[in-house]
Amino acid sequence: MAAATRLISRLTLVTGGGSGIGRAVCQRFASEGASVVVADISEESANETMGSLSGDLRGQVHMAAVVDVSSKESIKKLVTSIQTHYFQPPSVCVNAAGITQDEFLLSMEEEHFDRVIQVNLKGSFLVTQAVSQALVACGASKGSIITVGSIVGKVGNLGQANYAASKAGVQGLTRTAAKELSRFGIRCNCVLPGFITTPMTDKVPEKVISKLQSLVPLGRLGEPAGQLIRLLVKLNCLFSLHVCYSE
Ligand code: NAP
Numbered sequence: 001m002a003a004a005t006r007l008i009s010r011l012t013l014v015t016g017g018g019s020g021i022g023r024a025v026c027q028r029f030a031s032e033g034a035s036v037v038v039a040d041i042s043e044e045s046a047n048e049t050m051g052s053l054s055g056d057l058r059g060q061v062h063m064a065a066v067v068d069v070s071s072k073e074s075i076k077k078l079v080t081s082i083q084t085h086y087f088q089p090p091s092v093c094v095n096a097a098g099i100t101q102d103e104f105l106l107s108m109e110e111e112h113f114d115r116v117i118q119v120n121l122k123g124s125f126l127v128t129q130a131v132s133q134a135l136v137a138c139g140a141s142k143g144s145i146i147t148v149g150s151i152v153g154k155v156g157n158l159g160q161a162n163y164a165a166s167k168a169g170v171q172g173l174t175r176t177a178a179k180e181l182s183r184f185g186i187r188c189n190c191v192l193p194g195f196i197t198t199p200m201t202d203k204v205p206e207k208v209i210s211k212l213q214s215l216v217p218l219g220r221l222g223e224p225a226g227q228l229i230r231l232l233v234k235l236n237c238l239f240s241l242h243v244c245y246s247e
Helices: 020-031 043-051 072-086 110-137 161-184 206-215 227-237
Strands: 011-015 035-040 063-066 092-095 143-148 186-191
Touching (some): 011 020, 011 072, 011 110, 020 035, 020 043, 020 092, 035 043, 035 072, 043 063, 063 072, 072 110, 092 110, 110 143, 110 161, 110 186, 143 161, 143 227, 186 227
Parallel strands (some): 011 035, 035 063, 092 143, 143 186
16 A cells, blocks of 8 residues: 555544644644544644644544543543544544653652643553543454653653653553453554654753753754654554654
């Protein structure tokens, strides 16, 4: 199948689709023929992403939706509205919603620890569970769920005890989901990006960015639409193994 149409007729849900990596995923998947549900906590940014999607290929219908991935109720509403709209659950789901609330461990507020875990880790669990439940309930023969971890979950990072813990958790969650859901034809993979230029990294002080850049062999941060996206598209077409990746 030609690369440009290899995701034709795939209904894809992207959380965090209103910004950064999630937005680049929506754009690439749409350009490869998928119908995309752009879900984000911000309605405005979800709509903005939707307005940027190509939709020239047969049967492509995109949708923007508001969701708070840390709320089971909100995810239930989202999955129901997708099924009402498309008469099927998404067969591809990319969990790109995420936040940082950086502070050094010695002064980190408990609520900042909890919030990052709730959005990044519990959010990935709730979305993975809701989508796989819907796929199993409708007897779908296959599905692909992708979570977004981070290199920080493997090696840690100053000021990111909460974020590093959440992303390490996302890996464990995904490895387990892959083992449990394979018998339903649902593949689960976790990608571990290095540092990518997005609104999330825009918050990082310049001197920290320079330090990080010096650790990257190419001497620069990755781009949201770079190699990472090529890997994500491949995961939906080819791979069936858990993949750990760092750009
Ligand atoms: P981003 O540009 O900030 O995008 C994240 C999106 O998720 C934003 O639109 C954000 O909305 C949304 N969001 C936040 N909380 C949410 C919630 N509770 N429910 C639904 N949506 C929510 O960040 P990004 O850099 O693209 O990050 C995407 C994913 O990649 C995250 O999981 C991040 O941890 C991971 N990652 C990023 C990097 C990097 O270097 N950029 C590296 C490794 C992993 P608001 O803007 O309104 O909060």
